[in-house]
Amino acid sequence: MSETPVQPGNGDSGGAPTGATTATSGDVPQVPDASLPSAEGAARTTTAALQPASPPSAGAARTAPAASQSTSTPASERADLRPENIQDAVIRLAGNSQDGIQTAGAFLARLAGRSDHDVMTYMTIPATISGGPSIFQVRIGSGEVLSAGDEADFLVAFYQHSYQDHIDFLKEGGVLLYDSDNVEPNFDDKRFVYVGVPITGLTIEALGGTAKDKGKNIFVLGLISKIFSLDVDKLKKIISEKFAGKDQSIVNTAMMAFQAGYAYPVGKVLTHQYRFEHLPKTTGRAQITMDGNQALAYGLIAGGVRYGAGYPITPWSSVMEALRRELPKYGGIFVQAEDELASVSLALGFSYSGYLAVTGSAGPGISLKTEAIGWASMAEIPLIICNIQRGGPSTGLPTNVEQSDLHQAIYGGHGDSPRVVLAAASVEDCFYIAIEAARIARKYSTPVFILSDTSLATRIEAFDEPDLSKLMVDPKPDLSPRQTFKPYPVDAITQHIPPGTRILDGKYPLLSGLEHDEMGHPTGSPKLHMVMTAKRRNKLRKLAEEIPVPEIYGRYICATSIHCPTAWKKSSPSSNGSSPWR
Amino acid sequence: MSETPVQPGNGDSGGAPTGATTATSGDVPQVPDASLPSAEGAARTTTAALQPASPPSAGAARTAPAASQSTSTPASERADLRPENIQDAVIRLAGNSQDGIQTAGAFLARLAGRSDHDVMTYMTIPATISGGPSIFQVRIGSGEVLSAGDEADFLVAFYQHSYQDHIDFLKEGGVLLYDSDNVEPNFDDKRFVYVGVPITGLTIEALGGTAKDKGKNIFVLGLISKIFSLDVDKLKKIISEKFAGKDQSIVNTAMMAFQAGYAYPVGKVLTHQYRFEHLPKTTGRAQITMDGNQALAYGLIAGGVRYGAGYPITPWSSVMEALRRELPKYGGIFVQAEDELASVSLALGFSYSGYLAVTGSAGPGISLKTEAIGWASMAEIPLIICNIQRGGPSTGLPTNVEQSDLHQAIYGGHGDSPRVVLAAASVEDCFYIAIEAARIARKYSTPVFILSDTSLATRIEAFDEPDLSKLMVDPKPDLSPRQTFKPYPVDAITQHIPPGTRILDGKYPLLSGLEHDEMGHPTGSPKLHMVMTAKRRNKLRKLAEEIPVPEIYGRYICATSIHCPTAWKKSSPSSNGSSPWR
Amino acid sequence: MPETTTSAPPAPEREKLTKKAITADHPTWCPGCGDFAVLASFYKVLEKKQLDHEKIVTLAGIGCSSRFPYFVNGHGAHFIHGRAVPLASGISLARPDLHVFLFGGDGDGFSIGGNHLNHGARKNINMTYFIMDNFVYGLTKKQTSPTSPIGFKSKTDPTGAIDQPVNPMKQLISAGATFIARTHATQVKHMMEMIERAFDHQGFSVIECLSECVEFYPDVFDPADPRKGGSFDVIQEKKWDNTPEDELRHDVTDELAAYKLAQLPFPGVFGVFYQNDRPTKNALEKKWIESTREKTGNASDLEILQKTFDRMK
């Protein structure tokens, strides 16, 4: 990432999650969905546009193609074909989810990552069960990218509905690239540059009839590579890597589609070509490119989490799927349980056994975990709970983004049940916050919530490769014998020791959800209850002394202040690529 | 109840629940348990003591009996035996729960109720599984009784442990009545009046050897009747009513024990006798005497609730047991479900079918109901949820009182899930608040929480008999046909109509936990989500306009202010015996 | 039961219940999804039975299959994941005048909802429950389900499922469901027959319907699909005709015989495994209410509560 300082105000934009908005639970929520027109004016965050040097109206001034035969329209006012340097572009691919627009967009994002550019993506998940209209938006920048952008500089429309639903999100002067086999734009609207390409036909032509229109995404990628002067070799390498292990014919087909798109004489209809400015990176570290849920899963692994349990739910599922796939490599286990009640209990079993564990869900499942999380507070067991938030309440809007579960995270338990609540601010932060959550959970023997959301879960960003050799945490439990042991010492922070640990004085600890004495045995004494309640609370006070004051993005408007003992930590994207937590 | 105005400050006392203290969730809780010594000074609430006319030290001045043979000590300074008029007395029975001290205490309470006195009881539930030390305390007053009292005027100690654990709760100058067969008091402590009676021996003597020491409770009742000049005929009637339907020999035995106690020449060791002043009641209504959970159950019935479902948990169980027993009389059903998740779902099924239903639990079970309650918010189904709070978090202190679930009641759900939260202030209020909860749930088609707690659940009070003919609500659902129907009109408060209702235009409503349009069909539209979120919130704003400002008892110290849209209603005991809700 | 009818104002004459009248939104299921066949069969049975439109109640948990109520124009509710059995139980117990139909998937029914299924079954609460079993989590896009066979590659078992799956028939038989049948989405006639018989049964009636998820577990049911050349063995029920053939036929009231059928390997057999006339909880609660009401002398609500309060004076 560049050294550009954080720009205040940008945190308010569409796709970017902000802690502040979540605090208005009960109020009409902010609906940070790009399909909602954002308020005019100040909130717009896409500052650098496609034409940094030319006046903003330069694109708009170009005449639109005369008629429906747009592909053959001669580029009468052909300008210089030398690429213009740009610093930032928002490219929106609008089609159906089965067209592979996510795949194409992910290739662009990875290329940006490998090219030292900053990148942020945004996607929608169709509400229908499979397939259906969706978008994938990629913003690439030579400076720091803090939002995926509310408006696009460059819109690719595969269908008439894509055109209709998204043309209003194209900036004045922006370029509409459309499949002229499917889309008829309204050329009377003089705000945009129209570039029609018979994408469907040309893809079939290139790949042969059997492919139907599969491959359109890669054809478009070829087109975009030409228009934005992308590094074709790097991109081809990324494509082949993706299909590595698959049938060679798949790679070949993809290359053919790409080549066809790249070779298309787009210069005939679009007078400009662009090139992202190269600002050499100063950190000297390569970038890695992934989405928020991946970053979270790998962060947990780096933080020493080897066990977990969950139950599928959008948008949490991809975290658990990644962990189920990855953990066996590290000797661990992730269990898909019969429900959320079982999964949090399994995770507590793992943690009790000495391996700090993770469970997670979205709102409905987190609600089901409430009782057991209270046990973690009372029995003082470390545990990480991920809530990848979605639209609520109840089943709500399962595929839309919302941040309305903060109050529940803090106040959801019955009784005085302190817990730590962290919220991730960026994809990179998902990685580091997971490590931090693991550290806090262990050090304070406490449940720790990580809040993320649909948008962060699914969006791709590039960030400086973490220095794993410094970060990796050893998960091995310490089973060395103890002379004597109190699970709940009144005068110290509880440290969990796992079964298998010999206690030489022969007095073994019991962990309990009943109010208990220092050995874990039940008490009904109000005096002891006060002491133990204070003990559980005070460790979060200790934590509060240790953590830095949160950085604030944008205007901080908050209806509720967060009370101790619940520590609320709004993590921030690091501006120099290093973990803010070290 | 008398017309005495509410005394500010008394709401802070031991056993009395106050809404204000619950709001400090997260802080070291107030532990309103009488077995914790309360702070010296201002907080003490027992104002009128046993000796209204004599100086406070009068009792203490009397010399303690000389030796262990206390029963035969001649009452050397024998005073006038004409009963003194008193206005208020706190009588604590300290024994084991299997001794029937609850039964004896309940008789005293009912007698007070029938004698136009005010009464409030307090009991502890032993932590052991069955039996074990416990107390039952009865405060009887000629004026308004607002707490069960932190200190006793009159302590009955059945065992040495009862004496040791409770002597510090006896007021200076107070009377210790002890079983001289089991207790050896420390006569060096000159603060108290010592009255030793060989309770165990005399009871066995009166009832014959087979009875062992069963009957001590009734023997003591006889003693107390004499000392406090109680209405023996009324009391005997209450005892016989209790055992009505049982074997006649049981009544006979009880009467023998009572008679033996009453006939004991207590005047030889206690120079004073007392009599509660009679302040004639002005309301002209008889008093009924019951505990908070009974009042809640009957309030629900009066409010038209005929269906419900629950799962046992202390201290909620007695509400469900009462409803399971009573509802069939009214043609209704209460289901004991397999768990709390099922019970809230069953209750929602009942409500959906047209019969506003109730579910309830204590903290652990309420946590499990969280998800389904969110559905009630989203699908806009009326529902009553009772949380009879106990010590938390987790399994916590199952038999102790605490009020630490307020935050959960308000903020517990994921997403913006508005609900109404009411809290009862007295036993009488448990009755009226249930009716009010039912009214609000129906009118606003919303889930309504009723918060109570262990202390309120188990304590007995006498209150003016409600005018049932005015209060009873007809539960019949309205199934009359509609021309057309929208379950979720944007411009009006949702009114639930049950299945079985013909919709003449043929378009039937669907209730949904997904965000939905006016007909209940799913939407992913952020715009509609905003509209519907506002709609769900606004009905609570309407409610807020309708309800009176809460009366405040004591100093109101509150760390968190309660935000709209969650209506928090601290109900107050009525000072004129009529429902504050009418 | 409190009376469920109020004196209703006169309403227009009823028209015939047509498929059109009970059809709502166009299903959002993927083209080819087995659930379409279930919906079509359900429409047909409703048409055949000519039930009162307003007394049809469709309910569901969460899942692709659980979207069912949106596609039926009638009173209905789309509840939360796994808890639809108790929701339906409440409606069934309070409103004997209604026809309670419940729909859901294998995950909704046997994973998160497994306990409610068992307790609904033992209590024998009157309802018709249709489980569309596709051996996969459809709505959440291909995770292992409780009925996924060992070896199934899903997002949560990338190298193949390892846990022994639930046997739906065994679970239902042992839990005490009183009507238990199995059918297949490609066998619309058989399915309709099962729905009708389940509907006619008084008690907790469950139909497991193998219903292909074309998106995430295509072709799983081949062996059982005659259209695709597989077999579809139908249970031959006893006719009690004293013929030697009848000896070999299945007695649907024989629990042990039903359990034995449930032991057959995939694809197993189709038809009614078990049926029995144990009293429903609906009937038992009603009986209790009636005897209790009798004891009160059928007093009014006000009289009963007043009497109770009089005792508490």
Add this chain to the structure above:
Amino acid sequence: MPETTTSAPPAPEREKLTKKAITADHPTWCPGCGDFAVLASFYKVLEKKQLDHEKIVTLAGIGCSSRFPYFVNGHGAHFIHGRAVPLASGISLARPDLHVFLFGGDGDGFSIGGNHLNHGARKNINMTYFIMDNFVYGLTKKQTSPTSPIGFKSKTDPTGAIDQPVNPMKQLISAGATFIARTHATQVKHMMEMIERAFDHQGFSVIECLSECVEFYPDVFDPADPRKGGSFDVIQEKKWDNTPEDELRHDVTDELAAYKLAQLPFPGVFGVFYQNDRPTKNALEKKWIESTREKTGNASDLEILQKTFDRMK
């Protein structure tokens, strides 16, 4: 599995595991409660087995019976109501070196915890689970439990229970538990035998122990209590000795035969109903881990994650 041992500093020699060493608080159960016998038998089995003290883990949900861990001096946890099976599953899966013992009541196991019981059973997670069945909710003072017989008068069924109870043996057999036995608190020798056999079994082992609640359901087990003149029919297991008597004996690997035994009316028979050697989830997950680790060439954690990140550049 990650290595569970760290290089421990030298510790003193072990002493013999005595009853005294494993005894903790004096039980708060009511005098005469059947659960005392279970505790006594458990102590004896531990003493006999001479397990390493620190590797004994006792776990429980909530209930009178679930207070068990407080009375055993060893590592342990007292969890929430009904969820102890998944808690125990986590411990069992992560720590094959430990002995996982789980205790609870009929309500904890068959009511609120019924689903976890079933899924623990089908996944065959290695643990020994003791269900103290007293046909009542003890701790909450006499409500109907899922095993209360019809007619039992409780606080929630003042005129007698009406719902058909759960049949624990049927539920366990159909769910796929691999060791299923039934015993009685008055038969300490038989109980010890069952505990030992359950402990020796690899997999999900459940013992239902009829254990009288003297406080809220006294004398319920009379017919099965020889001390009180009742019968205690023990299952005769096959000896595979080719004798004609053996034909009549029970084959514990025969699921259908076990189910048939489960159909016997109260008090039924006692002993091992079913046992089978299906692979445990513990073993299956371990196998997957081993083959995966092999593919990575047994690389270090750091190497594996670094490689993954390299692919994401």
